[in-house]
């Protein structure tokens with residue numbers, strides 16, 4: 345009787361250990377997948393002054409997931425850094441809804 349109970353306990357322990365390490369592995373995996381960075385270089389047409397640059401900066405930085413934006417009046421460009429491609433796409437449409445023409449710039453990275 346005692347022996348049998350001990351074996352059951354041992355089996356339970358092994359199961360718990362296995363489950364524990366699986367949970368740990370899963371947590372480890374999701375942590376490794378989280379830090380992703382997307383950088384998108386956009387060509388922005390229609391900027392005329394520093395006010396345009398400031399407006400774009402403000403609206404793009406207000407998009408969830410956008411961590412940085414570099415807007416250049418001279419180069420007609422905006423380089424958006426975001427935590428996901430979805431956020432970068434939202435940033436793109438934020439500039440568009442301000443009235444500017446936005447194109448993904450293939451010459452810049």
Ligand SMILES: [Cu+2]
Pocket residue numbers: 391392393394395396397
């Ligand atoms: Cu302006």
